[in-house]
Amino acid sequence: MKTKEELRMRKKKKFLKVCKTLRVCDTCLFKELVMMGDRSNDREMVEALCGGCPNYIEMRKVGDELWNTDTYLEAILEKKQDITTQEILMLLDEGIPKKRIREALGIRSAMEFRTFISGLVENERRLYQ
Template sequence: MVRTKEELRKIKKQKFLKVSETLRVCDSCEYRGLVMTGDSSQIKELVESICGGCPNYKRMRSVGDELWHTDTNIEAILEKKQEITTQEILTLLEEGVTKKKIREALGIHSAIEFREFILTIANK
């Protein structure tokens, strides 16, 4: 099942809502005052040392990392599977999408076969 851009955006919105929920938990945390003080150059280390073991913090970091590394346009192209155009493949490569990820989306199992395919389209 290929997901549309709209469906991918909805998934992304749900992830933002999860982050929002975790922030509400953080707002009521007894350590909030400790984390929100200090100079900004040390805040990351401070937060990690105080909040690093908290399951809520871990959940927020996990969802945050997913959001940070998610581009709806790139996901929509990858969702097209074998329908990805040559130009879209070149765009994915320019955007830094790994060859493995593109190869998997296209359903090409052999890295050698994919390399030959890339050379063919690059020479067009």
């Protein structure tokens, strides 16, 4: 199980990887073409000029991972079978895909997981009535 600190370090390494790719972009011949012009077409221009570059593809991949990573939620998922009922409900409320929660809990069957979740939700309703 990874601690929050280990997850933060992994996130920091991803940021450093983005910095490294940006240094490569700073030396690119297309830099001047991409960085100038009308702001409304920057995205299209960047995709047209840089879309096939392995450096750009890697930067987009790492950027997407960073954008979609919440260290706190990742730390909860790392707890595996030790995730509490309240944490499972919070993960669902936060929009974490059920498949990720199911995999973290070690439940292989989607049907078994649905039954498990239904039971959790039903128990929560009873507690708050």
